[in-house]
Each structure stands twice: as C-alpha cells, then as structure tokens.
Amino acid sequence: MRGHGSVTELPQAAAADHLCWVHDDDDDAAFGSAVRAFLAGGLDRGERLLCVGERAISALDGAEGRLGDVDGLRAAGVLETMTVAEAYAATGALAVDRQRAFYAAATQRARADGYRGLRVVAEVTELAADPGTVDELVRWEHAADEFIASGSGMSAMCAYRGDLAAATLGDALAAHPTTHAPDHLSPWRLFFDEHGLALAGSVDTFTADRLAALLAGTPTGERAVLDLGDLEFVDVAGCRVLAGWAASLRARGVSLEIRGASRLMQRVWHVLGLDELAPVAFTGARG
C-alpha cells in the first residue's frame, strides 16, 4: 500500500506524494521552509515545479532551504508560479473535470519537456474559505489523489491555513494519504494506491457523513477495489456508509471488492443484512 499517515516533518520527496499541510499563518518560517524543501525535493528528482497561491509564492524567496536561485529557476522554465485565480478559476467556476484537465496538461507538458513529472505546491485557503467552492475543492482533492496515484508523474503539497473551520480542514485532510496538521485530528484517510482505493485509520459515526460525501465523488472503472488492510476501526455507521456506496456503485453497474476487512467488520456486515443492500466481494480477510 502507498505510504500514508500523519507526519510532523516533511517526508523525503518521492513519486506520487500528496501531502496536506495545515499551517499556522503566524509561523511563516516553518511553512516557508516546508514549501521550499518540498520543491527542492522535486528538483533533486528532476521534476518541474509549479507554485500556486500568493502565500506559497512569497515563501519561495526565503533564505533557508535548498531551492537556490528562484529567479534563475523561473527563467529556465523549471519553476512556474500562478495565483489561485490563474490556476483554479481561469477557466470558469471550480470544477473537478476542468482541474483534472488543467493539471493533466501541465504534467504532460513537463514530461514532454524532459522532466520526470510535475511537483505542485498549492496554497488554497481562499478556495476552502469560500462556501461556493469548498465542496468542489474537496471533491477535486480526492480526484487529484487518483490522478497522482495513477502514475501520472504529478505530486502535490496542498496547503491550508489552520484557522479554517475545523470541519473544512477535516474534509481536506481526509482526502490526502499524508497529512501534517499538528492541531487537527484526522481520524481516517481515503486515498488511492496501485490497486484502487484505500481507507486507513478509524471511522466512526461522527465522521461517517464525511466518508459518504467523499465516496460519492470517487472515480471508478467497471470494478472498484477498496483496501481496508490499514483500517484500524470501523463502527456500524461506517459499515453502513460503505454498504450505501456499494449500492450506488451497483446502480451504475460497478462491482465492489473489499480487501483486508477484519472478521469483526464482516460479522457486522452480515448481522445487519448489508449484503442485501448490495453484494460485495470480501477478499483477503484479516483477524
């Protein structure tokens, strides 16, 4: 399974990074050095860099860090910067499909130009703070994770300011495999790996609606695979969300395989008659 979890330090840059970084607006130094280090890791890997959002762009010029000559990188076409409006609103209202097309094109251009991929830092607090865009932004984060995990060559650090509403931060964090949010609990993470979706952490009735909302926008093919091998806990409400998702997939002709579910979860599934809502193939059960 793809690496996941909450981190205190920036991890070593790797393929398919998708990191949610919640930062304190007062703590310029720590956020700035995380932005520069994330991008410098991309330079080492031979990736093109894209920095989106004034708050992230202003961090580029910080002294500390290994990014080096920012103006030179810009001039050489290695580093591009954009405002949020340019990256997210240039083609009209924020929409998952348009965002995907935008980043897919940018990643393809980078590869066509000889780079190994595209590494993005995006400070999207203004989209998250806007009631008109926050829901689509979270859907996009989930869809972006699929694009990143698919071997496209894209990696991203998505930065959010820590004074956003706790529910908004919770929604954003849950859509990333890796999170840095010292003051915000992120009990579970829904992300993609090479086989399909993975759900890790602890899901209960208090966060089940968030899971249902994310799953409603999950891109799938004709078969969906959900890996629960790193799911530490799921309650009845969580099981019912998964069963409801299975039923909606079935209505679209998509079958669901659930891998690595605990024996207890399967017993819950059975006693609640959830198999009657939609058939699910349980494989690779664990104790």
Next chain:
Amino acid sequence: MTTPATITPSSAGFEHEALFYRDDETFLAGLLPFVREGLARGEDVLVAEPADRAAVLREGLGADAAAVRWLDMGAVGANPARIIGLWADALDAAGAAGRRLRGVGEPAWPGRHEAEFAECRLHELLLNTAFDGGPPWQLLCPYDQARLPRAVRTGALQSHPVVSTPEHRRPSTAFHREAAAAAFGTALHQPADGVLRGNYGPDDVQATRRTVVSFARSVGLTTEQGQLLELAASELLANSLAHGGGSGTVSLWATKDAAVVEFRDEGRIPDPLVGRLAPRPDAPGGHGLYAVNQLCDLVQVRSSAEGTTVRITTWR
C-alpha cells in the same frame, strides 16, 4: 384443572405458555403432542432448544423430527435479547407463506449465569409486549422444574399467562401484563467494589474506546473480544451522546468469569424492545444496539425516568 378453551380461545392472538417438566419423560409428554398437533395442522413448527434437550426431542419425534425447523438455543439464545428477533422473522416467514407459526423455546436452561437468567426473564416478559395484538401463534417454553433455581421458576410464572405440566394447564395467577415495563425499568444490581468509573462527554469518544480496549486486555480477554468491546463501546457511546443528554458514566469491572462494561446516562428509552428487532437495512437508526445485541455475549438494557443503563458482559 381448567380446560384450555376457558383460558384463551384458539387463534386469539399470541399464546405464550410455560411448560414445567421434571425429566425427559415429562419433557416429551408435554412437547410431543404440541409439536405433532402443529405438524398435523400444517403449521410452521420451529423448535429452539439447547443441544441436549433438542436431542431428546428429536429422538422422541422420530420421523416427525424432519418436518420441524430446529435452532440451537445455546447459540442463538446465548444473549436472550436476540431471541425475539428470531421469532419475529419466523412469524413473518410463516405469514408470508400463509401458515401459522408454532414455536418451542427454552432460553432458561439449567446452569446459566445469574445475569443470563435475569435476561431470560426480561425476554420472556417482552415476548408478550412484542407479540400481543399481532397475528395468532403459539409459543411453548419448557422450564426444568427439577434443576432450575426457584427464582427462575417463579419468573416463568410471572412472564407466561398460561402455565402447564403434562397433567395440568391453567392460567398463571402471577402473570401481570405490566410486569414487562416494570422489569425494563428496574435498575440492575450494582457491584459493591472493584469498579473503575469515568465520565464521558462528546469529546471523549476515542479516549473512552481506548480505555475499554486496554481494560479488555488487562482482564485477559482475547484480541477479538477486545475489538468487539471497542465496537460495542463506540455504538453505545454514540447512542448515549445522541439521546442521553450528551454525557454519561462508563463503569468497568471484572467478575470471576466475566468482564463487564456499563454505560449510564440520564436519557430514557421509551421502547423496551429497543435493539431486539432487526431494523431494515435502509432504516435511518437502530442498527447500533441491534448489532451489539447480535455480537456480544450478554447485553442488558434498563431504562426509566432515572436514566438508561446498558451493560455488556463478556465471558472469559
């Protein structure tokens, strides 16, 4: 002796009768005519007996045993709160097939724990609550007169409108329709000492879950038992926080053969059948306690104006 016709006219609704037996002979003398009459009338006959009793009855029935549906009461009735759901399903299935249901159920077999006997008594009382006023069917509940404690036998007289032996059949003078609600509202006996107690509020769900898991480990429960208790704790906490005034008390203690986790809050559950009947898969609520009842060894729910208590016992 009173004739059956003066007690309850046939097809008058739910007929709930306790059969007192002394030995295999009187057990069979009471049950064989009851089962065979049901088969002769083309009724759905379902027998829920512990394995040793079922073996005696099967042998007594001979070839007729094949026409009976058998359930192992030792498994399905381990937690008595599961049994009403089974009868409800059987009643639905019989009704859908245009037949009447006739059942034999022996939840209170000799040798059960005291707490299980308490739940058997509440279960027998609540059968009347669940099925009175519904479609007509008959349920005969054997009680081992020779080996059961006196309190259990007295309880059967209180929970069954009709009591019988192979020789006699009479209305029970101890039966009161209000006894079910009273029993549901009567507080559980509290242990004197050795209890770990803590209060919880909306922000303590994860911490309380962790406490329950480490308690399970400390009293020697298996990992699987600990996982189940964690799930049960999560469901009961969620219910308690949603309906119980937003806070409550969790108590943890061990007995010589069990680990006990109990949640108390100031809410009141009006329906004493709570958690006993399977919610439809798409129903908005009621799944948590139902699942806990299905999965845990013993679940005891009591609720009154004083508050609600849910106690989960795990045998070790």
